Amino acid sequence: MSFARQQSLNIRVNGEHRRVPGGLSIAQMLGELGLDPLRVAVERNLEVVPRTSLSEVPVEDGDTFEVVHFVGGG
Numbered sequence: 001m002s003f004a005r006q007q008s009l010n011i012r013v014n015g016e017h018r019r020v021p022g023g024l025s026i027a028q029m030l031g032e033l034g035l036d037p038l039r040v041a042v043e044r045n046l047e048v049v050p051r052t053s054l055s056e057v058p059v060e061d062g063d064t065f066e067v068v069h070f071v072g073g074g
Contacts, residue, residue, distance in 0.1 A: 007023075008020065008022060009021070009022050009059060009060065009061040009062075009063075010061055010062065011029075011059060011061070011062070011063045011064070011065065012064045012065065013033065013065045013066075013067060014065070014066060014067055018033075020032055020059060023058070024058070024059045025054065025055050025056060025057060025059070026042060026049060026053075026054045026055075026057050026058075027054040027055040028059075029059045029065075030042070030067070033067075035067065035069075037051070037054050037055075038051070039070050040067050040068060040069055041067070041070070042054065042065060042067055043066040043068075044057070044063055044064070044065055045063060046064075
């Protein structure tokens with residue numbers, strides 16, 4: 001386990017303060033929160049993160065996320 005992974009980060013998700021382990025990608029953070037990265041849209045610090053990049057972009061201390069769930073209907 002790397003040193004960065006051992007530190008916890010302060011982030012905000014949909015207006016709520018949270019602490020997550022350091023060293024996570026956005027996709028891993030979503031998994032820690034019980035969310036499926038394939039069923040949400042993510043905005044990080046006012047910029048939309050392409051779904052193809054969720055596993056590559058690291059979560060950083062102080063990040064602010066807005067996560068929107070896709071809901072099917074009919």
